[in-house]
Amino acid sequence: MNTSTLTQSKKTLWFHDILLISVMAILAGCGLIYEYLLSHYAGRVLGSVESAIYAMIGTMIVAMGIGAFLARWFKDAFTAFAWLEALIALIGMSCILFIASLIAISYTLPHTLSDTFNLPPNVLLDGYLFEKMQDVAQFMPYVFGLILGIFIGMEIPLIARVRQQVYGRFLENNAGTIYGADYIGAGIGAAIWVTIMLSMPIMQAAAWTALFNIVAGFIFLAKYRSHIRYAKSLFVCHIILLCLFSLLLVMGTTWMKDLSSVLYKDKVIYSQSTKYQHLVVTERFLKNQNEPITDLYLNGRLQFSSADEQLYHSMLVYPAMAASNRHDNVLIIGGGDGLALRDALKWPVKSVTLIDLDAQLLTLFGFENKQYSSEKFEIPHYIKQRVVKLNENAMSDPRANIIATDAFLEVEKLLDQSKQFDTIIIDLPDPNHPDLNKLYSDYFYNQVRQLLAPDGALAIQSTSPYHAQSAFLSIAKTVKFSGFLHVEQYQQNIPSFGQWGWTIATRSGQSASQRIEKLQQLPVESPWLSKEYILASFIFPRNFFDEIKSIEVNRLGSGVLYDYHSQAWQSESELYKN
Numbered sequence: 001m002n003t004s005t006l007t008q009s010k011k012t013l014w015f016h017d018i019l020l021i022s023v024m025a026i027l028a029g030c031g032l033i034y035e036y037l038l039s040h041y042a043g044r045v046l047g048s049v050e051s052a053i054y055a056m057i058g059t060m061i062v063a064m065g066i067g068a069f070l071a072r073w074f075k076d077a078f079t080a081f082a083w084l085e086a087l088i089a090l091i092g093m094s095c096i097l098f099i100a101s102l103i104a105i106s107y108t109l110p111h112t113l114s115d116t117f118n119l120p121p122n123v124l125l126d127g128y129l130f131e132k133m134q135d136v137a138q139f140m141p142y143v144f145g146l147i148l149g150i151f152i153g154m155e156i157p158l159i160a161r162v163r164q165q166v167y168g169r170f171l172e173n174n175a176g177t178i179y180g181a182d183y184i185g186a187g188i189g190a191a192i193w194v195t196i197m198l199s200m201p202i203m204q205a206a207a208w209t210a211l212f213n214i215v216a217g218f219i220f221l222a223k224y225r226s227h228i229r230y231a232k233s234l235f236v237c238h239i240i241l242l243c244l245f246s247l248l249l250v251m252g253t254t255w256m257k258d259l260s261s262v263l264y265k266d267k268v269i270y271s272q273s274t275k276y277q278h279l280v281v282t283e284r285f286l287k288n289q290n291e292p293i294t295d296l297y298l299n300g301r302l303q304f305s306s307a308d309e310q311l312y313h314s315m316l317v318y319p320a321m322a323a324s325n326r327h328d329n330v331l332i333i334g335g336g337d338g339l340a341l342r343d344a345l346k347w348p349v350k351s352v353t354l355i356d357l358d359a360q361l362l363t364l365f366g367f368e369n370k371q372y373s374s375e376k377f378e379i380p381h382y383i384k385q386r387v388v389k390l391n392e393n394a395m396s397d398p399r400a401n402i403i404a405t406d407a408f409l410e411v412e413k414l415l416d417q418s419k420q421f422d423t424i425i426i427d428l429p430d431p432n433h434p435d436l437n438k439l440y441s442d443y444f445y446n447q448v449r450q451l452l453a454p455d456g457a458l459a460i461q462s463t464s465p466y467h468a469q470s471a472f473l474s475i476a477k478t479v480k481f482s483g484f485l486h487v488e489q490y491q492q493n494i495p496s497f498g499q500w501g502w503t504i505a506t507r508s509g510q511s512a513s514q515r516i517e518k519l520q521q522l523p524v525e526s527p528w529l530s531k532e533y534i535l536a537s538f539i540f541p542r543n544f545f546d547e548i549k550s551i552e553v554n555r556l557g558s559g560v561l562y563d564y565h566s567q568a569w570q571s572e573s574e575l576y577k578n
Contacts, residue, residue: 016166019223021181024159026216027085028182029189031152033209034092035060036193038148041096041202042141043299051566052141059142060149067153074154077161078227084158085217086237088151093210093248095144096202100259102140106133108262156182162224199275203252207245214241266295270383274360281383294386295496296337298361298429305496306390309339312494314528315537316427317343319490319504320459322522322534323512326422329353331414331451333407333439334461335427336361338391344425345397347524352400353421355411359404366395367402408438411447422453426460431471431561432569440475443556445482449507457512458484458505465491465540466499468568470551474561476503478554486511490537513538 035057043052074080160178197205218238225231261268266282273279280297294306304312317340321327328350332340336356344352356362359372364379366388388395395402403410426448431440438444452458460479465472472489480487484505491501504512519531554561 013167017163019219020159020163020166021177023216023220024155024178024181025185025188026212027088027152027155028185029192030088030092030209030213030216031148031155032186032189033193033197033205034088034148034152035145036190036197037092037096037202037206037209038141038145041099042145056142056145059145060152063146063149064153067150067155068157070150071154071157074158076227076229077158077165078224079229081155081158081162082217082221082224082228082231082234084151084154085213085220086234086241088148089210089213089217089241090244091144091148091151092213093206093245095148096206097248097252097255097259099137099140099144100256103134103137104259104262106137109133199273201253201256201273203248203256207249207252210241211245214238214245263300264297266293269386270364270380272360272377272379274358276358277361279361279364281387283386294390296387301429301432302496303429304337304339308495309390311492311528312497312500313339313343314526315490315492315494315500315534316340316459316461316502317425318522318524318526318529319502319512319516319534319537320423320425320457321347321524322519322531323457323504323506323515324423324453325455326453329419329421331355331421331424333411333424333426333428333448335425336365337387338362338365338367338394340425340427341397341400342391342394344423345394345399349399352397353403354400355403355405355407357404357406362395362402362404365391366393367404368396372404408444411444411451415447415450419451420453421451422456424448424452424456424458426458428461430461430463430468431565434559434562437554437559437562438556440478440561441554441556441558442478442482445479445484449483452507454508456507457515460503460505462489462501462503463565464497464499465489465501465544468565469544470547471561471564471568472501473545473548473551474554474564477548477551478561479503479505481553483507485509488513488538489540490534491540492537 038060039053039056042056071080156178160174163174163178197208200208221228221231221234221238228234257268257271260271260280264280264282266284268280269283270279270281277298278300280300282295282297283292284295285292291306296303321330321344327347330344330347330349330352332344332352332354334356335341335354336358338354341352341354359367360377363372363377364384364387366384394400426439428436428439431437448458458479460475462475463471476487476489485508487503487505488511489501489503491499494500506512506515509515510518513535516531516534522529522531522534552558552560
């Protein structure tokens with residue numbers, strides 16, 4: 001063999017190597033994104049995000065190990081790998097839509113059967129069969145995670161064998177080369193997920209990921225078609241997959257919204273995934289009432305109902321404002337719907353600073369600037385008009401200073417700027433996600449304490465004292481541990497939520513309830529509250545605080561409060577099932 005032939009042979013092998021390693025890197029990125037997609041959706045379906053993510057990752061890792069063992073059963077590595085990619089693309093782009101359809105069927109079937117057999121309106125079919133159907137439907141993300149994991153696990157052994165057959169000899173560093181491409185590709189996939197796909201509608205993210213699988217499979221098919229059995233049939237399959245990709249890219253999000261809508265008791269008028277959460281706005285009309293009732297859901301959990309949100313937000317804002325000596329500068333942490341802001345602005349304030357992480361949520365409720373706008377987030381005008389009416393256009397008030405950022409970091413910046421606030425209101429979602437747990441920690445409350453004026457008051461949304469008593473008590477104990485002199489809790493029944501609770505604290509002087517008791521009446525009139533009504537809410541059952549000594553403080557990084565909250569609502573869910 002002459003020198004030019006050897007050179008040509010080396011160039012050919014280098015071309016094959018670059019092709020195969022690039023394909024492996026692309027597939028590794030796709031595999032990781034499928035893992036994230038299923039974890040993300042499982043968390044949305046099952047509610048416990050952290051548990052769902054860990055369970056999905058564990059399931060897929062085990063499945064990939066099984067797939068690596070099963071790959072040895074395929075004698076023809078070229079054919080197996082080519083067909084495998086088509087199968088992964090098909091399952092990857094369609095599994096979430098299939099799961100959503102199954103969940104929708106499991107929830108609507110009792111109503112459908114009731115309508116079919118003309119059962120009375122107050123009779124709803126339920127029981128073991130329907131409960132099991134719902135359980136199976138909610139478990140399906142893990143089934144698809146197992147299937148996809150097995151197929152993804154087959155990729156590395158198969159492509160390693162393809163590479164050795166291309167070289168025609170044993171390759172000493174074959175495994176290292178393939179795994180290197182796999183790890184780098186997975187890293188790139190993670191970056192794409194965080195920077196681009198996390199804020200995409202989930203069906204678009206699944207479709208675009210599958211497209212990379214289709215393209216990688218098509219390139220492999222084109223290059224090695226002479227080694228692949230049924231290559232023409234596989235080519236037709238890729239054309240069909242491209243058509244399916246186009247269909248899901250255009251219609252998938254609409255179908256997902258329609259399927260998700262059946263999980264809500266009222267008509268869904270707005271549904272959108274932001275970078276941080278899934279927003280749903282619903283409406284329902286009542287007889288003899290012109291204005292519809294509007295509800296906001298975040299990640300499937302009710303955040304407010306216009307039927308009674310004024311009672312909730314009055315209970316959150318008015319006691320702290322009444323217990324504060326001055327009202328010049330107010331800080332609201334959370335409350336991206338602007339409803340607490342609306343009530344704070346009714347007081348004689350000079351400035352209200354509101355910090356919320358989700359710019360898209362803020363924009364939905366009226367926040368506009370050069371960086372964030374309704375047009376950028378594609379928010380329909382009539383939807384925005386509806387929800388902005390609820391907060392009385394509070395976001396546009398010249399006294400409102402809206403900051404779209406992480407409150408955990410922003411509080412430290414405010415301390416560096418030596419800021420102080422007369423009243424601080426924390427209106428965050430329940431601590432049902434590990435990311436929220438830090439905003440209920442001793443460290444965070446200590447930072448907040450330093451921002452509060454000595455004669456001011458702090459109020460915190462503190463979940464349900466009835467359904468999640470340990471979590472409720474832990475919040476107060478954590479606030480006390482962080483250095484506040486007086487810490488009290490109060491409660492009220494909010495029809496949409498049931499019995500709900502808040503924590504109120506002062507740095508020095510008298511407690512909040514003592515300050516309120518000294519007032520002749522509330523400085524700012526409320527259609528819902530009076531001085532006596534607020535003071536009555538500080539009363540709890542006789543033995544309610546008996547277990548306070550056994551309740552742990554939620555230290556930063558401990559996850560204590562998250563565990564208390566998760567256990568409480570899981571037990572509550574099981575109680576309702578039984």
